C-alpha cells in the first residue's frame with residue numbers, strides 16, 4: 001500500500017475591508033511612503049475595525065468559504081489547529097471559539113503559538129494526524145489581528161503589520177501528493193528581540209504595564225532582520241537539498257511576508273526565479289500567521305497537481321522552518 005500523505009484539498013483566505021495605506025501612516029507617525037516601500041516592500045495593509053471583533057472573526061469567513069468550496073459541512077471536521085499570536089482571549093483557545101462560530105460540533109482543537117512560523121508548525125502537526133490514520137479532515141488556520149498588539153507610536157514596527165487569516169483543509173492522499181517533508185526549528189534565546197512584554201504570567205496586566213505600552217509587539221527590527229534573512233533562506237535551501245530538489249524542480253516558493261528584502265534573500269539562496277516567488281506583502285504587510293495561507297489562497301488557481309511548493313517562515317521565538325509539499329489538485 002502506498003504511503004498516506006496529508007494533502008491540502010482546499011484553501012481560502014480573508015482580509016478585512018479597511019485599507020491602511022502608507023499615506024495614512026504618514027499622518028500617524030513620522031514616516032513616508034518612500035521609506036516604507038524601499039525598506040519593506042509594503043504599500044498598504046488591512047485592519048479589522050469594530051468593537052468586540054477578534055482573530056476568530058477573521059477566520060470565520062475564510063473557513064466558511066473553504067467548506068463551501070470543498071462541499072463539506074463543519075461537522076465533518078475532526079480537528080482544528082488555530083495558529084495565532086493574537087488569540088481572541090488568553091484562554092480558552094480560539095480554536096474552540098471558531099468551532100462554535102462555524103458549528104463544528106465533532107471537532108476537537110487547540111491553538112498553536114509559534115509567532116510568524118505558526119502556520120508551518122500547524123501544517124506539520126496536522127499532517128501527523130492524517131498520516132497516522134487518526135483523522136480524515138484536519139483544518140489548519142493561520143490568522144492574526146496584529147493591529148490589536150501594534151503600537152501606532154512606534155514607526156519602526158507599526159508600518160509592517162496587518163490583519164488577515166487563511167485556512168487549509170488537510171485530507172489523506174495516496175497518490176504521492178501532500179506534505180512530503182518539513183524542517184522546523186526553535187531557539188528561545190531570540191525572545192529578547194521580539195516579544196510582548198506584559199499580559200502573560202510573568203507580568204500580568206496592570207495600570208503600569210498599560211501606561212508603559214507593554215501590551216504591544218516589541219521588536220528590535222535590525223537584529224530580527226539579521227537572523228531572519230539567513231535562517232529563513234538557509235532552512236528553505238536545506239529542505240530542498242534533503243529532498244534532492246534543485247531550483248528548476250520548484251514550481252512555487254511561498255515565503256512568509258515580513259519584509260520584501262528577506263523574501264528576495266530567500267529566493268536568491270534557493271535559486272528560485274522571481275516569477276515563481278509568491279509575494280503579496282505590498283497589499284497586506286505582515287499578517288504573522290496569515291501570510292502563507294493568504295498566499296496559497298491568492299495563487300490557488302495557478303497551482304497544478306503535482307507542483308512542488310517550498311514554504312518558508314521565520315518569526316518571534318525565534319522560530320523558523322520550511323515545508324516541502326506537492327500540490328494535490
Ligand code: UT7
Pocket residue numbers: 030031032035036039040116155156157159160220221222223224225228257258259262286288314315316
Ligand atoms: O515577521 C517576523 C519577524 N519580523 C521580521 O522579520 C522583521 C525584520 N526587520 C525588518 O524588516 C526591519 O528591521 C524593519 C522594517 C522593521 C526596520 O527596517 P530597518 O532598515 O532595520 O530600519 P532600522 O530600524 O535600522 O532604522 C533605520 C533608520 C533609523 O534612523 P536613524 O537612527 O538611522 O536616523 C530609524 O529611526 O530608519 C528610521 N526609521 C524610519 N524612518 C522612516 C525606522 N522606521 C522608520 C519609518 N519611517 N517607518
